[in-house]
Amino acid sequence: MPPGILTLAADKVTLSPANTGFMLICSALVMIMTPGLAFFYGGMVRVKSVLNMLMMSFISLGIVTILWVLYGFGLAFGTDSGGFIGWDGNFAGLSGIGLTQLWGVSTIPIYVFAVFQLMFAVITPALISGALADRVKFTAWALFIALWVTVVYFPVAHWVWADGGWLFKLGVIDFAGGTAVHINAGAAALGVILVVGKRVGFKKDPMRPHSLPLVMLGAGLLWFGWFGFNAGSWLGNDDGVGAVAFVNTQVATAAAMLGWLAYEKLRHGSFTTLGAASGAVAGLVAITPACGAVSPLGAIAVGVIAGVLCAMAVNLKYKLGYDDSLDVIGVHLVGGVVGSLLIGFFATGGVQSKAKGLFYGGGFEQLGKQTVGVVCVLLYSLVVSYVLAKVIDLVMGFRVGEDEEVAGIDQASHAETAYDFTGAGGGTVGRLGEALTKKVNA
Amino acid sequence: MKLITAVIKPHRLDEVKDALQAFGVHGLTITEASGYGRQRGHTEVYRGAEYTVDLVPKIRIEVLVEDADSEELVDVIVKAARTGKIGDGKVWSVPVDDAVRVRTGERGPDAL
Numbered sequence: 001m002p003p004g005i006l007t008l009a010a011d012k013v014t015l016s017p018a019n020t021g022f023m024l025i026c027s028a029l030v031m032i033m034t035p036g037l038a039f040f041y042g043g044m045v046r047v048k049s050v051l052n053m054l055m056m057s058f059i060s061l062g063i064v065t066i067l068w069v070l071y072g073f074g075l076a077f078g079t080d081s082g083g084f085i086g087w088d089g090n091f092a093g094l095s096g097i098g099l100t101q102l103w104g105v106s107t108i109p110i111y112v113f114a115v116f117q118l119m120f121a122v123i124t125p126a127l128i129s130g131a132l133a134d135r136v137k138f139t140a141w142a143l144f145i146a147l148w149v150t151v152v153y154f155p156v157a158h159w160v161w162a163d164g165g166w167l168f169k170l171g172v173i174d175f176a177g178g179t180a181v182h183i184n185a186g187a188a189a190l191g192v193i194l195v196v197g198k199r200v201g202f203k204k205d206p207m208r209p210h211s212l213p214l215v216m217l218g219a220g221l222l223w224f225g226w227f228g229f230n231a232g233s234w235l236g237n238d239d240g241v242g243a244v245a246f247v248n249t250q251v252a253t254a255a256a257m258l259g260w261l262a263y264e265k266l267r268h269g270s271f272t273t274l275g276a277a278s279g280a281v282a283g284l285v286a287i288t289p290a291c292g293a294v295s296p297l298g299a300i301a302v303g304v305i306a307g308v309l310c311a312m313a314v315n316l317k318y319k320l321g322y323d324d325s326l327d328v329i330g331v332h333l334v335g336g337v338v339g340s341l342l343i344g345f346f347a348t349g350g351v352q353s354k355a356k357g358l359f360y361g362g363g364f365e366q367l368g369k370q371t372v373g374v375v376c377v378l379l380y381s382l383v384v385s386y387v388l389a390k391v392i393d394l395v396m397g398f399r400v401g402e403d404e405e406v407a408g409i410d411q412a413s414h415a416e417t418a419y420d421f422t423g424a425g426g427g428t429v430g431r432l433g434e435a436l437t438k439k440v441n442a
Numbered sequence: 443m444k445l446i447t448a449v450i451k452p453h454r455l456d457e458v459k460d461a462l463q464a465f466g467v468h469g470l471t472i473t474e475a476s477g478y479g480r481q482r483g484h485t486e487v488y489r490g491a492e493y494t495v496d497l498v499p500k501i502r503i504e505v506l507v508e509d510a511d512s513e514e515l516v517d518v519i520v521k522a523a524r525t526g527k528i529g530d531g532k533v534w535s536v537p538v539d540d541a542v543r544v545r546t547g548e549r550g551p552d553a554l
Contacts, residue, residue, distance in 0.1 A: 206493050208488060208493060264487070264490065267490070270487060272487060274488050275489070311489075314489045315491075327489060
């Protein structure tokens with residue numbers, strides 16, 4: 001977020017049509033990340049639960065958008081109270097905002113900032129869904145999203161990005177959401193699976209991804225949309241920082257993909273498509289907080305380190321016995337922590353702020369601040385998410401019945417089947433399937 | 443009559459079909475099958491999680507023939523299907539009591 005814009009002379013702060021147009025496009029880019037995430041996750045689950053996986057992300061586009069307009073933007077970015085939460089009556093319903101009223105000292109209207117930030121609020125709870133594949137009630141999940149953004153995401157976004165937020169004032173660097181988005185979602189995933197438990201057959205049944213092309217498509221959409229996520233987080237292009245963020249996003253992602261692939265080639269013998277997709281996402285996560293603080297060479301280091309560490313981290317769930325189904329913790333929590341802490345080493349002091357990391361003569365000061373940000377967001381999200389999940393589980397039950405889970409959550413929760421194989425080819429299965437499927441409400 | 447069943451590698455299907463046609467077989471039934479023999483399956487890795495996949499895809503061919511052609515036809519199939527590597531499959535024959543061509547009602551060898 002844009003402390004650098006503060007350096008612009010006051011008389012330059014007028015509405016910039018270029019920045020405004022750029023930011024609207026960036027908002028659309030961040031929006032496409034949520035469907036991209038849905039495909040990324042959807043391809044990784046089994047045939048019987050892909051629709052539920054897609055819907056867990058898509059429903060966030062519905063719920064969080066409405067809550068953001070009603071009160072979320074006000075809580076996250078309204079006038080600060082004690083560094084922990086904001087409020088502004090004019091932001092409620094986005095109804096008291098002037099058309100050309102600028103956001104803070106930026107050059108874009110508040111409306112543009114509000115919709116850009118909305119897309120971040122949408123994708124963050126959607127990230128958590130990967131840990132909960134195949135097994136949670138859709139209504140429980142929808143309720144969880146509504147509660148979680150209200151008591152976790154909106155406040156944490158305030159801490160990290162609002163001018164009065166306590167982590168922002170402390171000097172914690174989080175350019176586009178390493179703490180507020182990725183550590184936040186990853187820690188929440190851990191909190192929820194501690195309540196929800198494992199999938200039926202975890203570690204015993206084969207749970208291969210049903211469509212790796214879908215995973216690659218999703219990873220590609222995420223990579224594309226992430227340019228809006230990162231480069232847009234400077235809210236304009238007056239000083240070139242957004243361009244550096246853009247370049248670093250590409251560089252770190254490339255490095256992380258190569259790092260993950262190299263690790264798994266050495267460790268498991270093959271370059272896998274899932275490894276390429278996962279490595280790319282790990283790199284995107286890790287560079288998110290750091291893309292405005294490091295040089296392109298620093299971004300290579302951040303990417304490689306994140307790619308290898310995340311590739312190692314995803315196997316921990318089998319050792320520890322926690323069913324983080326699609327590795328939200330292994331990729332987003334670990335990647336977010338890696339990226340946030342590496343700022344303390346690789347910040348050059350020459351891009352978004354003057355803060356220098358250890359390798360650039362800045363000593364341990366920035367690393368200490370980054371550590372505070374990481375630990376506080378992680379613990380807050382972990383504890384509150386656990387409590388929310390526990391309450392939902394007690395009130396309505398978080399999981400579907402075991403019979404529904406085994407038969408497939410798509411049919412139980414959505415009354416649909418993802419792929420219609422009846423009539424494909426001349427085999428008996430196709431013909432029989434067709435003969436046994438009848439439309440009842442003609 | 444005999445029913446010859448062959449389970450072969452999918453990529454040998456064309457050779458086997460051509461060889462059967464050259465021999466003078468008029469019809470056959472092909473099914474996509476999966477199974478394993480001494481070859482066993484293969485290993486797949488997803489984010490480090492290794493899976494052994496026991497079943498490998500195979501093609502199952504069924505041909506009805508007259509007793510006199512049976513042995514020679516088995517040899518024809520074996521020759522066409524062989525690659526010399528593990529997993530080439532199996533061919534066997536069993537006696538058949540009766541056969542009827544549905545359209546005409548012809549029975550026995552006339553139905554072939």
